[in-house]
Amino acid sequence: MAIGRPEQSGEITEAxxxxxxxRLEIQARRLASTTIAGDYxxxxxxxxxxxxxxxxxxxxxxxxxxxxxxxARTGTPWVKQYVEEREAPVICAVxxxxxxxxxRHPQGRTAVAAELTALxxxxxAYQHDxxxxxxxxxxxxxxxxxxxxxxxxxxxxxxxxRGEHSGQGTSLSSACDYLARVLRRRSIVxxxxxxxxxxxxxxxxxxARRNDVIALTLVDPLDLAMPDLGLVEFEDAETGxxxxxxxxxxxxxxxxxxxxxxxxxxxxxxxxxxxxxxxxIRLDQDxxxxxxxxxxxxxxxx
Numbered sequence: 001m002a003i004g005r006p007e008q009s010g011e012i013t014e015a016x017x018x019x020x021x022x023r024l025e026i027q028a029r030r031l032a033s034t035t036i037a038g039d040y041x042x043x044x045x046x047x048x049x050x051x052x053x054x055x056x057x058x059x060x061x062x063x064x065x066x067x068x069x070x071x072a073r074t075g076t077p078w079v080k081q082y083v084e085e086r087e088a089p090v091i092c093a094v095x096x097x098x099x100x101x102x103x104r105h106p107q108g109r110t111a112v113a114a115e116l117t118a119l120x121x122x123x124x125a126y127q128h129d130x131x132x133x134x135x136x137x138x139x140x141x142x143x144x145x146x147x148x149x150x151x152x153x154x155x156x157x158x159x160x161x162r163g164e165h166s167g168q169g170t171s172l173s174s175a176c177d178y179l180a181r182v183l184r185r186r187s188i189v190x191x192x193x194x195x196x197x198x199x200x201x202x203x204x205x206x207x208a209r210r211n212d213v214i215a216l217t218l219v220d221p222l223d224l225a226m227p228d229l230g231l232v233e234f235e236d237a238e239t240g241x242x243x244x245x246x247x248x249x250x251x252x253x254x255x256x257x258x259x260x261x262x263x264x265x266x267x268x269x270x271x272x273x274x275x276x277x278x279x280x281i282r283l284d285q286d287x288x289x290x291x292x293x294x295x296x297x298x299x300x301x302x
Contacts, residue, residue, distance in 0.1 A: 020114075021158050028118035028157075031288060039295035040123040044088065044188055044212075054078045088188050088212065089146035090124040090131045092117040092156070093179060095193035096163055097137040097170040108283065109218045113192045114160045115287050116216055120190055121153045133159060136175040137167030143182065168239075170196065176203035183211060191276075192216045194223070195267050205274040214294075215271050215278045226256045 054067045057077035070078040094113050121131040125148065132146030133156045141164070144156055172193065179189060180203070189211050207213055229247045236242075245252060271278050279294045281287050 020161050021154060024114060024118040024157050024161075025122075025154060028115075028122040031119055031122075036119065036123050036288070036292060036295070039292055039299065041127055042299040043295045044090075044127075044129075053081050055081055087129060088186050089183075090120060090129055091134060091146060091179065091183070091187050091189045092120055092131070092160075093134040093136065093175050093189055093191045093193075094160055095137075095170060095172075095175075096135045096141060096160075096165050098168045109194060109220065110160075110163055112218055112281060112283055112287055114157065116190070116192055116281065116291070117160045118153075118157045119288065119291070121156050125150060125153045131156060134175060134179060135159065135165065136171065136178075137165050138169035138171040139167045139174060140178050141165045141167065143178070146187070172197045172200035173203035176200060176207040179211070180207045187211050189213045190216055192218065194218050194220075196263070201270050201273065204270065204276065208274045208276050213274070213276045215276050216291075217267070217278055217280045219280050219282045221282065221284050224257065224260050226253045228253070 054070045055078065057066065057071075057079050061079045065079040065081075067078045067080045094117060096110070096113075117133065121133075124131040128148060130146035130148050131153060133142070133144040135141040142159060144152075144159060170193070172191075172195070175191070179187075183189075189207065191213060193215075195215065195217050204213070226247050231244055232247050233242055233244050247253065268278065277294070277298070279290050281290055
């Protein structure tokens, strides 16, 4: 369940939408062309090769290329084979379900998702990479195929801010299955969600097998620990069910925190099993800092 208020009431006007797009454009352009440009380029460009397949080891092969996972599974040495790297389009896959739009924090998940999408799309544009968008709930809401250019990038930002959707629930598996079908070449997929879902492990593994998937987990501080607010009515943003809870009950707050930690452990295990990196984005902090930290850590691993 989620507690809080909708980020917006009523329909967003075209004037409001244009104002938000313009604000994000100015901010994202500046950051993408200066602060984040070098880190993005060092992580996603310039290696010159990409993984193609594994094959059996033959005498003379570089032992540094041994694929230890396949070797352990087959009992015979296998090596990784690489081919010349091609441009990898950037896809922002954004969860726009009901839980994304309910929060007690001034900076809600939808706003943070739009900020991240603008930043990453403009970073791709400055490297002359193609950028695209998938918005999803418990169904596929919209797919904007990757393309180049400022006008295209602004369209992506506008669609995220518009937030039009027909579904209410969340289906990460549907999003992953869809991208695995439509992406014809290796892509960089930023999966932006609170990851409050289940049964998406296999679909995520399938998507990550041929694409570079990074999970950007949107974390509301209230999801981690419940303060003493007295009697509070909870509403599930995706089902509409309600319940009144006494948050002054210390035992309830302990159970709440324990459940949050268990969800986080499960999420981390699922992402790790799919070989997907995770970046946690807290709603009460600057979204740029964890993204920059991740880019630099990843560049150092190469």
